[in-house]
Amino acid sequence: MRLVRLIANLGYGSRREVAMMFREGRITDADGEVLYADDKREHHEIRFDGEPLDPPAGLCLMLNKPLGVTCSARDVGRLVYELLPERFSLRNPALSTVGRLDRETSGLLLFTDDGALLHRIISPKSSVAKVYEAELAEDLRGDEAALFASGTLTLESEQTPLLPAGLEPLGPRRARLTLHEGRYHQARRMFAAAGNHVIGLHRVSVGGLSLQGLGIGEWRLVELTEMQTVFSRGSAA
Known part of the structure; x- marks a missing residue:
């Protein structure tokens, strides 16, 4: 791939703009030597304004x-x-x-x-764990963990039960929730199904x-x- 196209595909500018950057000497190799549009270099050897390029596709x-x-x-x-x-x-x-x-x-x-x-x-087939910390409007009742882990909980207007989910109380009105799927507003709707209301939600990890x-x-x-x-x-x- 020509360097102009490579750098344009990374979002640094249109092909015309990137061609101008070459003429202005803004594209160099790792040693600071100015590159030209028809030069051949490996991705990791190219610098834009002295900085390494962003990663290629697969970012x-x-x-x-x-x-x-x-x-x-x-x-x-x-x-x-x-x-x-x-x-x-x-x-x-x-x-x-x-x-x-x-x-x-x-x-x-x-x-x-x-x-x-x-x-x-x-x-859902990958079963990647998404972990959230939730702040709730009401105290936990104590039966939410069993309900969420049952694999039988069905959300309003849906037909398929949720996959089993984990719940760890962090306080009377705080909990850590681990999901393995990503349905629409799932965390909020799960607590609503348990008679509570989420007033704050923060995702702490993915896998x-x-x-x-x-x-x-x-x-x-x-x-x-x-x-x-x-x-x-x-x-x-």
């Missing part, structure tokens, strides 16, 4: 999503893509969220441009990936070796 990153931000590229209000460098929204193939967190849910959100990886993570001190609104790239922990059995927080 995965994590974001500590704040409250009040929507998991959409086009919507009203603040969008998750606005928290990332603009070039990430211009990549080809496109970067997508791995599932969604609603506007009033914070915490770990993954992005990838690898469609197969995205579908593998969200598929073996956790926020690891990432501040609210901050993001980082996820290494390929880290992604393997997503599918590790028993990796829930």
